[in-house]
Amino acid sequence: MAGGGGTRFWPVSRTSRPKQFLDMLGTGKTFLRSTFERFAPFIPAENFLVVTNAAHKQLALEQLPELTERQILAEPLGRNTATCIAYAAFRLQATAPDATMIVTPADHLILNEHVFREVVEEAAEFAGSHDALVTIGVHPTRPATGYGYIQTGKPVGNSGMHQVRTFVEKPNAEMAQTFLQSGDFVWNSGIFLWQTGVILRELEKLMPDTYQLFRSADAAYGTPEESDAIARLYPECRGISIDYAVMEKADNVYVRCGDFGWSDIGTWGSLYDYLPKDDAGNTAGCEAVTFDTTGCLIRMPEGKLAVLEGLSDFIIVDTPDALLVCPKGNEQNIKRFIDAIKFHKGERHI
Amino acid sequence: MAGGGGTRFWPVSRTSRPKQFLDMLGTGKTFLRSTFERFAPFIPAENFLVVTNAAHKQLALEQLPELTERQILAEPLGRNTATCIAYAAFRLQATAPDATMIVTPADHLILNEHVFREVVEEAAEFAGSHDALVTIGVHPTRPATGYGYIQTGKPVGNSGMHQVRTFVEKPNAEMAQTFLQSGDFVWNSGIFLWQTGVILRELEKLMPDTYQLFRSADAAYGTPEESDAIARLYPECRGISIDYAVMEKADNVYVRCGDFGWSDIGTWGSLYDYLPKDDAGNTAGCEAVTFDTTGCLIRMPEGKLAVLEGLSDFIIVDTPDALLVCPKGNEQNIKRFIDAIKFHKGERHI
Numbered sequence: 001m002a003g004g005g006g007t008r009f010w011p012v013s014r015t016s017r018p019k020q021f022l023d024m025l026g027t028g029k030t031f032l033r034s035t036f037e038r039f040a041p042f043i044p045a046e047n048f049l050v051v052t053n054a055a056h057k058q059l060a061l062e063q064l065p066e067l068t069e070r071q072i073l074a075e076p077l078g079r080n081t082a083t084c085i086a087y088a089a090f091r092l093q094a095t096a097p098d099a100t101m102i103v104t105p106a107d108h109l110i111l112n113e114h115v116f117r118e119v120v121e122e123a124a125e126f127a128g129s130h131d132a133l134v135t136i137g138v139h140p141t142r143p144a145t146g147y148g149y150i151q152t153g154k155p156v157g158n159s160g161m162h163q164v165r166t167f168v169e170k171p172n173a174e175m176a177q178t179f180l181q182s183g184d185f186v187w188n189s190g191i192f193l194w195q196t197g198v199i200l201r202e203l204e205k206l207m208p209d210t211y212q213l214f215r216s217a218d219a220a221y222g223t224p225e226e227s228d229a230i231a232r233l234y235p236e237c238r239g240i241s242i243d244y245a246v247m248e249k250a251d252n253v254y255v256r257c258g259d260f261g262w263s264d265i266g267t268w269g270s271l272y273d274y275l276p277k278d279d280a281g282n283t284a285g286c287e288a289v290t291f292d293t294t295g296c297l298i299r300m301p302e303g304k305l306a307v308l309e310g311l312s313d314f315i316i317v318d319t320p321d322a323l324l325v326c327p328k329g330n331e332q333n334i335k336r337f338i339d340a341i342k343f344h345k346g347e348r349h350i
Numbered sequence: 351m352a353g354g355g356g357t358r359f360w361p362v363s364r365t366s367r368p369k370q371f372l373d374m375l376g377t378g379k380t381f382l383r384s385t386f387e388r389f390a391p392f393i394p395a396e397n398f399l400v401v402t403n404a405a406h407k408q409l410a411l412e413q414l415p416e417l418t419e420r421q422i423l424a425e426p427l428g429r430n431t432a433t434c435i436a437y438a439a440f441r442l443q444a445t446a447p448d449a450t451m452i453v454t455p456a457d458h459l460i461l462n463e464h465v466f467r468e469v470v471e472e473a474a475e476f477a478g479s480h481d482a483l484v485t486i487g488v489h490p491t492r493p494a495t496g497y498g499y500i501q502t503g504k505p506v507g508n509s510g511m512h513q514v515r516t517f518v519e520k521p522n523a524e525m526a527q528t529f530l531q532s533g534d535f536v537w538n539s540g541i542f543l544w545q546t547g548v549i550l551r552e553l554e555k556l557m558p559d560t561y562q563l564f565r566s567a568d569a570a571y572g573t574p575e576e577s578d579a580i581a582r583l584y585p586e587c588r589g590i591s592i593d594y595a596v597m598e599k600a601d602n603v604y605v606r607c608g609d610f611g612w613s614d615i616g617t618w619g620s621l622y623d624y625l626p627k628d629d630a631g632n633t634a635g636c637e638a639v640t641f642d643t644t645g646c647l648i649r650m651p652e653g654k655l656a657v658l659e660g661l662s663d664f665i666i667v668d669t670p671d672a673l674l675v676c677p678k679g680n681e682q683n684i685k686r687f688i689d690a691i692k693f694h695k696g697e698r699h700i
Contacts, residue, residue, distance in 0.1 A: 011657070289690050291676075291683070300673065305699045307361070307687050309676035314660075318673055323650065325666065325675060326641075326659035333641070337657045340639050349655045 001084050002032050002052040002060060002106035003075055007338050007350060008267060011322035012299065015350055020052075020107035021059050024271055026285055031107040031265075033063050038113055039102070040066075042121065047099075049073055049091065050106070051084045070222075076231045081190075082245040083210060083237040086203055087230065090214045092196045094221035100128040101199065103192040103242075109274060111261025119160075119258035120193070126161050126254070127193035133202065133250050134161070134193040137186030137257040143176035146266055148188040148243060150255050164253040167243055186257050188243065190264070199246075207245050210237045268315045269328050272297040297328060322349050351434050352382050352402040352410060352456035353425055357688050357700060358617060361672035362649065365700055370402075370457040371409050374621055376635055381457040381615075383413050388463055389452070390416075392471065397449075399423055399441065400456070401434045420572075426581045431540075432595040433560060433587040436553050437580065440564045442546045444571035450478040451549065453542040453592075459624060461611025469608035470543070476511050476604070477543035483552065483600055484511070484543040487536030487607040493526035496616055498538040498593060500605050514603040517593055536607050538593065540614070549596075557595050560587045618665045619678050622647040647678060672699050 006018040013019045020031045027034070036048065045066040052060050054074035061072060073087055085103055092099050102124060110116050119136060127134045137150050148170060153163035167188065171179060179185035204211045213236050217229035247253055265271050275283040281295040282288065288298050288306040295313040300306050301320060308316060313328045326333060341349055356368040363369045370381045377384070386398065395416040402410050404424035411422060423437055435453055442449050452474060460466050469486060477484045487500050498520060503513035517538065521529060529535035554561045563586050567579035597603055615621050625633040631645040632638065638648050638656040645663040650656050651670060658666060663678045676683060691699055 011655075287695060289687065289694055291686070291690075303671065305361075305672040305691065305695060307672065307674045307676070307691065309680065309683060309687075310664075311675060316673075316675065318668070321653065322655040322657065323666075323668055323673070324657045325661060326657070330659065333659060336641070337639065337659075340641075341655065341657065344639055345637065345655060 001081060001103065002050050002056070003078055003084055004107060005053065005078060006107075008334050009271070010334055010338060011317060011319045011324050011349070016055070017059065018056070018107075019265075021056065021063065024265060025109065025274060030063055031109075032060065035104060035106045035108070036064050036066070038110060038116065039104075039120075042117060043102070046071070047096075049088050051075060051088055053078065074227065074230070076234050078239065079234060079237045080239040081242040082203075082207060082240045083234070085192075085199065085242050086207070086210055086214050086237075087234075089196055089199050089203065090218075091221050091226075093200060094218075097196055099196050100124055101192075101194055101196055103194075105190050105264070107265070108189070109261075109263045109265050113260070115258060116260040116262075119256055119260060120191075122160050123193045123256040126156075126159055126256070127195060127198075130254075131198055131252055132161075132194065133198065133247060133253045135164070135247060135253065135255050136189045136191040136193075137255040138189050138262045139257055139259050140180050140185065140187050143173060143180045144187070145170055145173055145176050146270075147264070149176075149179050149185045150188050152184050152186060152255055152257065156254060161254045161256050164247075164255050167248045186255065187262070189262055190243075192242065192247075198252075202246050202250050202252075206249050207238075207240070213237055268297055268317070268334070272315075272328060295328065351431060351453065352400050352406070353428050353434055354455075354457060355403065355428055356457070358684050359621070360684055360688060361669045361674050361699070362667060366405070367409065368406070368457075369615075371406065371413065374615060375459065375624060380413055381459075382410065385454060385456045385458070386414050386416070388460060388466065389454075389470075392467060393452070396421070397446075399438050401425060401438055403428065424577065424580070426584050428589065429584060429587045430589040431592040432553075432557060432590045433584070435542075435549065435592050436557070436560055436564050436587075437584075439546055439549050439553065440567075441571050441576075443550060444568075447546055449546050450474055451542075451544055451546055453544075455540050455614070457615070458539070459611075459613045459615050463610070465608055466610040466612075469606055469610060470541075472510055473543045473606040476506075476509055476606070477545060477548075480604075481548055481602055482511075482544065483548065483597060483603045485514070485597060485603065485605050486539045486541040486543075487605040488539050488612045489607060489609050490530050490535065490537050493523060493530045494537070495520055495523055495526050496620075497614070499526075499529050499535045500538050502534050502536060502605055502607065506604060511604045511606050514597075514605050517598045536605065537612070539612055540593075542592065542597075548602075552596050552600050556599050557588075557590070563587055618647055618667070618684070622665075622678060645678065 002020045004018050005015055006013050009019050023030050049071055050060050051073040054076055057072050057074045123134050149168040151165040153165040155162050213233045220226045220229035278284045282290055283297050286298045286300045291309040293308045293311045296311055297315045299317045315326055315328050317324045352370045354368050355365055356363050359369050373380050399421055400410050401423040404426055407422050407424045473484050499518040501515040503515040505512050563583045567583055570576045570579035628634045633647050636648045636650045641659040643658045643661045646661055647665045649667045665676055665678050667674045
């Protein structure tokens with residue numbers, strides 16, 4: 001799933017190049033590329049499907065030259081994860097109906113890829129042999145309010161799987177603290193595994209409108225007509241998340257938990273936590289000369305020098321056509337900024 | 351005098367283009383051009399001499415196309431104002447020995463050019479008819495610590511001129527307050543008027559070493575040999591200001607005071623005072639979207655957007671290869687910044 005149009009990393013991410021197509025961590029690889037390489041050791045390249053906005057199809061192909069054009073599922077517009085997953089499932093029904101699907105966001109950070117692979121392979125084995133919707137959970141390390149939580153239930157034999165008691169949307173700070181202490185809540189990583197036939201049956205039951213829309217184009221999947229059919233039906237679909245549409249309602253949901261160093265890197269503040277820093281807590285790797293400046297995320301274009309004084313816990317992000325300087329704490333403000341920019345300055349800088 | 355190599359307006363001013371060659375006020379004219387146009391209504395173009403660093407000779411000619419190449423006196427290196435003035439005086443002795451000189455910095459702001467012209471014309475008439483070193487004083491409007499002061503003495507008839515009791519270098523805050531209250535101290539604008547013969551006689555008496563160096567090249571002034579002669583003798587001259595070398599020691603010094611809205615615009619902070627501002631006290635004219643941001647000087651490249659939050663009384667100055675964000679109050683810090691940049695990053699950004 002590489003469909004996000006994210007401006008949460010404005011001014012670096014733009015509608016023309018959202019986060020998943022950027023190297024936000026300075027590793028030399030974009031999130032999309034890192035995601036591909038995380039699975040490529042145990043998934044053949046021809047088995048990948050990338051769902052992304054039609055405007056970013058070429059970007060995806062450039063960053064994943066191992067894939068062919070028909071492996072990029074182009075969305076004419078964003079309709080959230082349930083629609084994205086329905087599209088991929090219908091394609092697979094036409095081309096590989098017995099496939100077990102591994103559904104993953106293309107813009108997350110995973111630090112321990114070895115542990116991650118073990119968890120995914122076990123979960124895939126379970127999903128492949130059970131009538132199950134499997135989600136990957138992450139043991140929380142702090143009372144994060146920006147993530148969804150899953151309350152785990154009984155273990156399923158020795159499979160490492162647990163039943164799911166309930167899904168909880170982003171909690172407030174107090175509730176998040178309670179979840180952390182209780183020990184049976186895990187973060188919802190947004191990574192799912194199931195057989196193609198299982199998710200299609202659940203979509204038919206729980207999202208009948210969307211299911212029928214996709215069903216109506218059955219003859220087109222995997223043919224040259226697919227793109228026109230998708231362009232026609234996609235706008236009719238409801239924009240709704242797979243969690244809300246399916247996972248919270250289905251009764252065959254299981255969770256496999258792991259500790260593989262996961263973050264959705266959803267804000268500049270969360271990115272800061274994962275970047276290397278100097279002794280003053282300022283992110284390293286930029287040409288910067290700092291005075292009385294601590295705890296700052298500094299991101300400059302290659303070769304450009306920043307001289308900073310008197311800034312504590314700020315974000316300083318510079319690009320050729322836009323500069324952002326704001327306190328690191330106010331993570332939700334980026335949306336306010338974007339709205340204000342659109343209002344005062346139009347779409348040019350977005 | 352357009353010889354400054356100023357980096358006080360870094361990162362906008364650079365050694366390759368110091369302040370006098372920049373439009374710091376956003377008027378559409380550089381300081382050098384504004385200075386020329388201030389005098390051009392009553393001084394013929396062929397009577398101007400511009401003393402500047404050899405590296406900036408072409409810049410000066412581009413900005414003052416009314417002048418010819420021989421009107422640009424190129425210094426091989428900076429040797430402060432006394433040496434600069436000596437050079438111009440020796441050139442004039444060869445080409446216009448009876449001239450009254452008006453010596454002016456090329457990087458100051460003067461708001462009321464009408465009053466300024468009256469003051470200069472009266473002072474020029476006095477200097478032209480007296481054995482006098484005349485300086486232009488400005489009635490102080492605040493207890494500035496960044497300027498030199500002149501204590502005025504007895505008036506000279508009805509000429510508007512006063513004798514000078516003493517020159518005072520940049521005072522501390524307490525002393526500046528006393529000066530302001532006393533009423534007989536004025537700011538030293540650095541603008542001087544005298545006959546060529548008078549300043550040469552004073553230089554001979556008070557700076558004999560420098561005088562003899564220039565004297566030794568007497569045959570060269572105004573000829574094709576001048577440039578070689580200057581290249582040879584200039585490095586031998588002491589770098590010393592005309593105030594310290596001559597004005598403070600001579601006994602024929604007079605001051606003409608005026609109120610023509612003068613500033614030497616020596617720092618980003620003083621520039622801020624003269625720029626148009628929005629309701630929040632942020633300088634206007636940039637593409638900026640601000641939140642909880644007040645009293646800031648914001649300067650961005652054309653077409654570039656700044657989004658700023660949580661900054662109070664900051665300087666935010668962006669250029670293609672360097673960004674400065676620092677508190678507006680700490681005006682002396684720019685020098686520290688420059689030193690640190692040279693130390694850590696070399697000369698590339700200076």
